[in-house]
Amino acid sequence: MSKPALYYATLSPPSRAVLLTAKAIGLDLELRPINLLNGEHLTPEFLKLNPQHTIPTLIDGEATIIDSHAICAYLVEKYGQKEQQLYPKDLVQRANVDARLHLDSGHLFARLRFLYEPILYYGSTDCSIDKIAYIQKCWEILEGFLKDQPYLCGSDLTIADFCAVATVTSVNDVAPIDEFKFPKVHAWLKRLAELPYYQEVNGDGADELKSIFKAKLAENRGK
Numbered sequence: 001m002s003k004p005a006l007y008y009a010t011l012s013p014p015s016r017a018v019l020l021t022a023k024a025i026g027l028d029l030e031l032r033p034i035n036l037l038n039g040e041h042l043t044p045e046f047l048k049l050n051p052q053h054t055i056p057t058l059i060d061g062e063a064t065i066i067d068s069h070a071i072c073a074y075l076v077e078k079y080g081q082k083e084q085q086l087y088p089k090d091l092v093q094r095a096n097v098d099a100r101l102h103l104d105s106g107h108l109f110a111r112l113r114f115l116y117e118p119i120l121y122y123g124s125t126d127c128s129i130d131k132i133a134y135i136q137k138c139w140e141i142l143e144g145f146l147k148d149q150p151y152l153c154g155s156d157l158t159i160a161d162f163c164a165v166a167t168v169t170s171v172n173d174v175a176p177i178d179e180f181k182f183p184k185v186h187a188w189l190k191r192l193a194e195l196p197y198y199q200e201v202n203g204d205g206a207d208e209l210k211s212i213f214k215a216k217l218a219e220n221r222g223k
Ligand SMILES: N[C@@H](CCC(=O)N[C@@H](CS)C(=O)NCC(=O)O)C(=O)O
Pocket: 011, 012, 013, 014, 015, 036, 041, 052, 053, 054, 055, 056, 066, 067, 068, 069, 105
């Protein structure tokens, strides 16, 4: 059977969350890069696969699965037999992981996108203090979840940590995380960064996205 294929970009935080998950379960994916800045996600072929025109998009046999959170859960369930703690089977534990995945989807990544998208794609110069403060509100929420536990859902690493860390590390220079106010978030970031595959799979892409964002903002301001 052929291996699952992933449409992705290393610049894309949700794509990196899927790549972190695949590494954690030792799954080999066929990687199909998509250049969003060139509009490769808007071709008729890609729209046929995913009318929402987002990456990551996974093809596994006959199935097409979109949304990083859904993909991470699917991959652990199907291919991560030995790593089930990444997406626990226990109903309550799983509900907690799902809740943190929705936190990433509905708050963390949504706020990053609200700031980044107009600047990266539409020539905007709006990097207002309001948008930054709105992202930084999320640091308080994360600190709350991490108060008494090393990971977002308890003592075990889960896919919620992968999804959230990919987003947070993609925006934590324009929306800095105060180390004195948010020591637990800092410790969590450090913990995740210690994973042997972290830098290659997430760190480099996150740094590149932050640089491109800054360069694009400067370019738009100079126009
Ligand atoms: N909730 C989705 C968000 C995916 C998403 O917005 N990806 C961005 C790249 S980081 C994208 O594909 N943007 C292109 C578009 O929306 O047209 C997920 O987690 O996969």
